[in-house]
Amino acid sequence: MEHERCYVYQPPETEERAPKRQRVDKSLFQPQLKERLQIYRDLWAEQEQRIQTTLEEADSATQEQIVDFVSASGSSLDEPKFAIPTGLVVAGPSIASHGPYFERLGRKIRSDTESAYILLSSGECPNLKTLLKNLIKKATSRIEDEDDDDLEQSSRPSRHGPKLLNYDLRHIQDWRKKNRVSSVVVTIQDSEAFDAGLLIDLIDLLHSWLDRIPFVLLFGIATSADSFEDRLAGQSLRNLEGERFDVTQSDDIVEKLFSATVASLDNRLFIGPQLCRRMLDRQKDYVQNVQDFCDGLKYAYMSHFYASVPSIFLNHKLRFEDLQADAIEAVRNLPSFRRHIENLHEQDSFSRQLVRELLEADQVVFKELQYSTTSAQEELSVLNHAAQVLFSIREALQMTPRVKASIIWIRAASADLLDSPLLRETMLTLKKTPSDKFAKLLSTLSNLSDKKDMMYDKGSKQGRDSMDVSGIKKEFDSILKQQDASTPLRTEHDVRSDSVRATVVAQKVLLSKHKAALSKQDQAYSDLVTRLHNQLESFFKIALIDLQILPYSEVFTYDLKSPHLEVFQPKPRFSVERAMASPHDYLNCDCCSAVDGKESALGARQPATAIVYQMYLESGALVNVTDLWSAFKAIAGDEDDGDESKTMALFQRALAELRYLGLLRPTKKKTDHVAKVMWKGL
């Protein structure tokens, strides 16, 4: 089987009993996997829904424009046109998302307009002839009953003159006669990858056919429309009638996705800041790809529910009877549970009683766990909300530098925001806000407070209350009505001196003067702002908690980088090099480890390839195989065994494997030498 190229797997006949045993093993090893995966599917379905909506929203605006453009150019059918209507779709540098984007666009164009949509990419069009062939093939096969059409086409030449070459655009003309399409949309997905000459030829040709076939060109552009224009000759440009469409860039989309998924207000599973930072960094540094972000998020969900038994408690409807004893036992082993117990133990005797119950009665653990999970989810939701509020305030006040919502969120989640300069600075700016900006701020805040109540401390012993933003807004409006002058209201903190006063006394004097100069409305406004400021400050203080200290945090948060990192950013080279440089790390055998107390020394008992590889590391750019062989023989050969052929076989195999892995290549510089290709770690 192993030397066959392709085959369909056939199970060996003899294995009959193996499967049963395995299934038993599995259920023991993975308790309640099915139930957990069910929760995963429910949760992920919610997230996926959000992702889809976000993506569609992000696309829809430009897609709508492009569709309008196409249908507009198709409508004026009979008028003679002098230039090809051309859409320059500036899709940004993340080429990975171009393919799906143009496919979605194609679906929309085909469904919304009566046009044919042909997508061409540079890979399939090395020259004009192939391009035209592909164009015709793709255009004409769009119709139903492909076979009939083929038959008809092949029989046609005998009736109507000479047979058409398969790159003659007449095919499309004929095809269009049968299928009423208003226009033929030719889309060049990656215009940068096309040869400029080819593009010019294509444009000239399509232009010459424009009187017979109504072409519309769409160019996908990763750089900028200007650089696209620069590549074309003036004559060709004259044949085009361009319009530019800016697609939402992928980092914006990722930002939106992030807010919609990770930082959403009703998450049951909370993805930790470490992992998120990693995912976003990867976006920024390597991939720039929406799909990849979603995959990463999905894998985080998958890992959580697949690997962690306590994740079953995320099911709201879980009853105690459904549980297996393992689950509670697993919860008791969580670090946060232990911390929780220790904390309780240090408190009063009542708490100690609770400790005993938690340790002994499963029911108690279950109850407490359910209660604290729900409350923690609420708290985390508040945290997310707070991050959103902070971001919105900054946006409304147009503060610089612009900090991304995801970064604010990550800082909030890693409990690093409360005392940060970022928050302090924002609050200070809020205090000084003039009334024109304040209106905008209030409207965003009232939107946010509609989503979720914003709780704040009312002061000493009065308990908490939710912020009444609309009330503040009303007050603000009434103040504004009394204001006649066109200048915006100012707060008392908004010191606008023309010159900077040097001494403290002078500043104080100025401040009091300034206070005195405030009008009545200003004063009222100033009070209002201060009230809002205090409420917000209190809100942030309550909301921005440290999620690490929450008990049972492992149940409802996932912040492990371990499988995620290896699975998405593998280090194959490192792994192979490590396997060969220190085989003990993988084999964990007695013979290869620490020869004479020295780590990774050459030993006769190591695998042959590892020995040769380590000698390879020591050698220079050219390796003399003869010397390598004698060195190998000295290490791995049997002294008492006169027969060298076994050692030689091992040696040859090791050489061949190194070559297969891409470490060696033949050289003609010297006889019996091989050239080194890889330097370890380089």
Added chain:
Amino acid sequence: MVSTKRRRDDAEEDGTPRKLRARIVDDDATATDSDAFEAQTPSRRARNQYLTDFGTPKSILKKTGTINGAIGTTPRSTRKLLFETSTNYVNGDTPNGTPTLIRNADRSARKKSNRRILERTLNGEESDDEVLDEEETLTEQILEEEGGAVETVEEIPQPEVPVPETPSKRGRGRPKGSGKKKPKSPTPPTELPPHEEYFWQNRPGGLKTSNNTLSAQYLLNHDEYFQATSSYQDRHEPEMEFLLELHSRAFDQWIFELEEGFNVCLYGYGSKRAITRKFATHLYQHLSGAPPYKGSKKTPKIAVINGYAAGTTLKELLTTIASIAVPPTTKLPNQPAVLLDFVLEYLSSSPPPHPIPVILNSIDSPYLRKSSTPSMLARLAAHPSINLICTADTLNFPLLWDVGLKTQYKFLFHDATTFAPYDAEIDVVETVNELLGRSGRRVGGRDGVGFVLRSLPENARSLYRILAMEQLALDIMDQGLDDDDEATEMPKKKKVAQAKAVAPESNQGVEYRVLYHKAVQEFVCSSEVGFRTLLKEFHDHQMIESRKDAMGTERLLVPFRQEELEGLAEDLASDAF
């Protein structure tokens, strides 16, 4: 030059008294400084010195030159024999009135190195010779230093050195081995970071490796290799078993990942066939237990593709998948691209009950690396009805895919190091032969040549015999020279050995003209056209190679090593073909 001068002096000494008198008169005329001189050192050497001083215009430079020349007579003569360059050096510095300053400047290290770089770029390919040259100069320098030491030792006992302020011991111009070149240490530096190590090992001149060659009888052929490996028992069998067991624990996880629409890629050292085979079994059982197959006679189908097998094409892969997905009555398109579209469209329009598992061993094999294959594979893998489980062996396989392809593949990577030998993936014997450039891809060794020759006319066979014989004769002659040299003194032998090491690249083989004349003499062919026709046949079968040597003359050679060539010549001579 020095010696002639001295001879002249000698002649003057025992020459006519008139001349002698004249010289004395001259002496008197400029007696100011030379009188004392002569009085101090009445030796012949000093008088020489004195004479030459007055023979040439006065200058310190000249003076030192003469001194040097005078002193140099004794020790330098032996060195002249040893090293050509150094003799040149001495010759160039003789005090015969040439502007030595300029010449010294010419010889400055910078110019020299520039010239060398220029030569190297001009010659391009011949960097090998260059490497050897460099080595030669290095050894020369080391020896030179020793020689210099000897020189000073010899000079010290000569008390009559007349002008002590000149740095006479150093010789003329740049002292040897003290130029801008830093003294090279014979041991390579250790503990370099990887990139530094790269530049160190690839620096011009390179590392020195020995000229040992591996005798052909050491290398095993296929039979011997299989004999040797079949009896071999790996010590790490249990550990490898354990690794495999460890990986198979993750099978359920992989199935879960596949179900969630990801594809799986396994990497790591060692053949991963065992894992994929086991996984196929596991997956088969898993699928058999699920609804569409449970209780029915239908069995799940898993496509297995061995990418490493020679000649695996995308079309075969697609046909295998199509045979699973598409009912057998449908006619499949022929072109891979169309076939792919067809399969994908079929899968979209009538999706199978579960995604079709495709197990692909060695996705990075050379057969699946060709330009369009990865992108088509990615399109296939991106389809929701296809589950791809693949393995990758090479170190840098992720470089095969750009961001777009990676997104399409949607891989989750897992380290699956097994340490298992790549038995099916590699043809060990063939790979090693190719690696060492031993008749690997040629006609197939001696037998192959015989096979070709048998199908050629008599004349062609004769020509090939002549060529082989001539080449062998040349080889043996070279060797003979080498043997002779062994008897002579050591340094000479070294030089020849070095020269010989250079020879294989350029001076191998028989000169085109010589071979032609031989062929005409033996009535193998009558014209050059006929000769060329015969040669073309050999060229087509890669039985001969033609090279240009340093002089630009064309040389023809049979691309075999000497041992093989001997065997071949024997066969040819005995008319075995």
